Amino acid sequence: MKNQNSTTLSPEKQKQFDKRYLEMALVWSKNSYCKRRQVGALLVKDKMIISDGYNGTPSGFENNCEDPDNKTFPYVLHAEANAITKVAKSNNSSEGATLYVTTSPCMECSKLIIQAGITRVVYSYEYHATHGLDLLRKVGVEVVNFDLDQSDVEVDIHKTG
Ligand SMILES: [Zn+2]
Numbered sequence: 001m002k003n004q005n006s007t008t009l010s011p012e013k014q015k016q017f018d019k020r021y022l023e024m025a026l027v028w029s030k031n032s033y034c035k036r037r038q039v040g041a042l043l044v045k046d047k048m049i050i051s052d053g054y055n056g057t058p059s060g061f062e063n064n065c066e067d068p069d070n071k072t073f074p075y076v077l078h079a080e081a082n083a084i085t086k087v088a089k090s091n092n093s094s095e096g097a098t099l100y101v102t103t104s105p106c107m108e109c110s111k112l113i114i115q116a117g118i119t120r121v122v123y124s125y126e127y128h129a130t131h132g133l134d135l136l137r138k139v140g141v142e143v144v145n146f147d148l149d150q151s152d153v154e155v156d157i158h159k160t161g
Contacts (some may be wrong), residue, residue: 002075014029016124017047018146021100024150025081026124027101029054029079034065036072037103041079043118045097051090084116094118104145105132116141124148 009017021042023131032054055078058064059074065076077085080101087094089151095117104114104123110132113121120142136143 004161008028015146018100018144019148021049021098022102022122022124022146022148024049026102028052032065032079033054033063034072034076036066036070039079039101039103041083041099041101042085043094043097043099045092045094049088050092050094051083053077053084053086054080055079056082060153078106078109079103080105083117084112087116096123098108102148103127104130105136107131107135110135114141120144 021044025040027040028042029038030037032040034055037055039055039066040130041053042049047125055076057063057073057076059079061075065072067073080099083099084094097116097118098120099113099118101123103125104127105121105129106129113136118141121136122144124146126145133143
């Protein structure tokens, strides 16, 4: 069944929502105790935030992402993976959801995004490798880049309401 809620949004309105949610994901990324890179993610469905995540170690691990050489531990979960697995523990479904993530997804997370049924990904900063984005586009996931540093999009949510 088609999701009428998301299809009836005007492009301008959609842009406003994208910016707001991405800004929230950026705020959420500050929860990360990782030092090298902080990433935040939100899963939004039918204009509701159904999950959130930031990069960090799995439950039960010490809140430390880097070894003494400042290399990220292999067991650190990315923000997207944390958001998707959090849904798995809930009564929500990520089917048809939009993922807002501050940094573009890597290959591993892109696989999870596809399998979780997420149909749209909005990100701000580009990760050094873009294989993940290529994979998402290949299977028809809508990928949107919204650069939060370039405030060229004038967003006033009250103006068009
Ligand atoms: Zn990742």
